[in-house]
Amino acid sequence: MNYEKILKILKSLRFILLLRNFFKIRPVTFLPPRSNDGFVSDFFFFDCENKKNTKFVVTNFSSQVFFDKDIKENIELVVFDLKGNQILNRRYDIEKRKTLEIDFEELGLKNKQGSFFIFHYLSNYEELISQKAYGAERGYVAYKAENGIWNFMHANGIACHKTEKGKIHSLVSTSFLKNKYIPQLSLEDVSEFSLILNNPTFKNVDVEVKIFNKEWKLIENKIKKLKKFQTHIFSFNSQDAVFAEVSSNIIFCRPIVRKSYQSGFDMLHG
Numbered sequence: 001m002n003y004e005k006i007l008k009i010l011k012s013l014r015f016i017l018l019l020r021n022f023f024k025i026r027p028v029t030f031l032p033p034r035s036n037d038g039f040v041s042d043f044f045f046f047d048c049e050n051k052k053n054t055k056f057v058v059t060n061f062s063s064q065v066f067f068d069k070d071i072k073e074n075i076e077l078v079v080f081d082l083k084g085n086q087i088l089n090r091r092y093d094i095e096k097r098k099t100l101e102i103d104f105e106e107l108g109l110k111n112k113q114g115s116f117f118i119f120h121y122l123s124n125y126e127e128l129i130s131q132k133a134y135g136a137e138r139g140y141v142a143y144k145a146e147n148g149i150w151n152f153m154h155a156n157g158i159a160c161h162k163t164e165k166g167k168i169h170s171l172v173s174t175s176f177l178k179n180k181y182i183p184q185l186s187l188e189d190v191s192e193f194s195l196i197l198n199n200p201t202f203k204n205v206d207v208e209v210k211i212f213n214k215e216w217k218l219i220e221n222k223i224k225k226l227k228k229f230q231t232h233i234f235s236f237n238s239q240d241a242v243f244a245e246v247s248s249n250i251i252f253c254r255p256i257v258r259k260s261y262q263s264g265f266d267m268l269h270g
Helices: 003-012 014-023 061-065 126-130
Strands: 039-041 044-047 053-059 073-081 086-093 099-103 113-122 135-137 140-144 151-154 160-162 168-170 174-181 192-198 205-212 218-226 231-237 243-250 256-261 264-269
Touching: 014 174, 044 053, 044 140, 053 061, 053 113, 061 113, 061 135, 113 135, 113 160, 113 231, 140 264, 151 264, 192 205, 192 243, 205 231, 218 231
Parallel strands: 039 135
Antiparallel strands: 039 113, 039 160, 044 113, 053 099, 053 140, 073 086, 073 113, 140 151, 160 168, 174 243, 192 231, 192 256, 205 218, 205 243, 256 264
C-alpha cells in the first residue's frame, strides 16, 4: 500500500484543508475550486470618485490556451459598491484573439467606488477538465486621476470561483485565529496614503490596520467589520508613518496601497 500517496490525497481533501486553515496548521493561502467548469476571478477594486477613473482590459482566454480550438467565449462583469451591494451586471462577447477594454466611467459609475469580478464563460470546458485545471482572471486594473496617466496594477489575489451554472464560491482561506500581514513596502515617502481591503468571503470579517513609525512605535490603528463583498478604504495622513500591519481572520489579507503625491498617486500591492 502506498501510504505517501494516500497521505497526499488526504491532505488535499477540501474538508482537511478547511480544518488546517481553521486551526492554522500549515494553512493554504487559497482553496481550490469545487469543480473545473466555470472561472476564477480576483475581486478587483475600482475608483471613479472625484474625477478619477478605472479601466480593465480583458483578453480572450481561449485564444491563448486553446489557440487551435473553436471555443466561443464571453465574460460577465459583476460590480459591487463599497457596502457590498451589487450595482451592475453586464455580459460581453469577446472574439478570438481580441481584447476588450472596459471603461468604468462609461458604465455610469461616476463618483462610485467598490470592487468587481470578471468571470469568463467558455463554450467548451473539456480541455480544462482533462488537465484538472481551471481558468483565472488575474489581469491588470488601470487607475487615473483627471488628466493624469493610467496607473496599472496586477491582480491582488484569487477571490471567487463561479461555475458554469452560476454559483459563486469563495476561495479565500480563513482561520479561527487572527492573521497578521505586513505590506512589503515603506510609507515614509508620503504623508497621505490609504490601505484598501475588500471581503470576497460570505462571512463577516473584522479587519484591523495599524500604522507604525520607523522604530515600530504605534501611531494609529483603525478597525472595521467587513460584510460579504464589502470594500473599505482605510485612509491616513501622517508624516511619521513607515510601516503598516493588517490583522484579520483572512489568512492572506493583502491590501492595495494607494500613495498620494503632489503630482499624482500610485496604486500598489501591499
